[in-house]
Amino acid sequence: MNYTNSPIEKITFNNNSFYIKRDDLLHKDFSGNKARKFYYFLQKDLIGIKKIVSHGSAQSNAMYSLSVLAKIKGTSFDYYVDHIASFLKDNPTGNYKYALENGMNIYEKEVPNNFEDDVLFIKEGGALNEAQFGLKILADEIKIWAEENSIKNLKVFLPSGTGTTALYLQKYLPYEVITCACVGNEEYLKKQFFQLENSNHPKILAKTKKYHFGKLYKEFYEIHLRLLEQTNIKFDLLYDSLGIKLFEEYIRNDNKTSNNYLYIHQGGIIGNESMLQRYKNKYKEL
Template identity: 40%
Template structure:
């Protein structure tokens, strides 16, 4: 496990610390690296195939593809049908995942939910299923290692922040560091959905604070306010992803006032395709 450094930035007159998990690996970085810790430590001969599912903008998809390439495992990834544009694009997470050896399988939308529910009925002992976003109990070990690194860094803060898809990272980080306040905000769905995802893994601890977004944002849709935050962060010296980070930073700036250690989620490899979409929408 690589102990990532901590940087300090200034944003809108406030100081923030950033745990630089984005520097771990170009594709296998951020919270996905932490979530996949147990599998990364698994001997290559113990498994032969990984199966997962979700969207083709997914940072988890790319991280799993990179892990499987490293371990010599096959990787099958299931999605709803894609457009020709998505399939033929030569930028973004989907493109990189295919180049890393991912086998992509499309499932008709009407059949998708039932198909995903039945995946576990057909696997053998050499196959492991990773739920969408890397939401598996095995993720806890990697986040315990992250918690140890934060404690050992001895940064003079008592508040952490990390954005949430399924909430796995925020949940296990809060469980591992009860002496810290852990801020998160839903980037996929709303607060109710996020709580349901977390509670499927563990009871939500009292030190986990879910910040309500300023308005409903559709995941992966370009928003001018998100691009503005992205640019401000870039000017501060660090690039963050355009899918999760802007919503978290927006909530932190509006709803907190203390010094915070932000856990960089990685995912900046997806910015290439997202910035093209921003341009196509006329956002500069």
């Protein structure tokens, strides 16, 4: 099964041309940045591990990816959340639905402080040192592609949650890595960086407007539709709509016409099921 070496395409969106690394095409069940973050555990022989435990939101991409990893490895999977919306409980969809189908046990309570030796605990969103194993492979793929195609003055962009992917890409790439904070603000993202690495951090683009993670914004849905129409590529509604918006602004304001840009598509498409339903419920005209 192919969990590495995704293709790179050149696309045009709103008259801006850039390359896109299609990590959404890695594997139908294990793709995007979570496949990269958890690649270390996929390759590792988890002898003695009977359970994988993690925590986060009830529609997390990491939650679904870990449910796939547990299924592949033949372990059980426990996941802890603060809250599951009653509507979601009654109408399972997206990452929540498919993680349950993979055998996930989900608990609405705090994560235990201690675990037995046969438990593999993975921090929310995959923000852990082991993530750099798979992300170094991603960085190497980008370097080889750029060298083989004589791509000069490359800048790499991707939106961030915990920022782990952007951080380790900057560690292993000779190009500038640029990101934006989707979950919290810029200060939150900087703190996430420092928890893993003390230096060589990616550049963070400041948001011109305050957005709350998970909240519905009609402009995000419209960007999502335009992306699909112009590129024929499905993007994630939570991260990519904001990411592409800020990426476009950056390209427009970048005075160096000799620069080349690479956008990392980090998957997360399964989560669109629940997001699209929420958008249609809120905006009846959609």
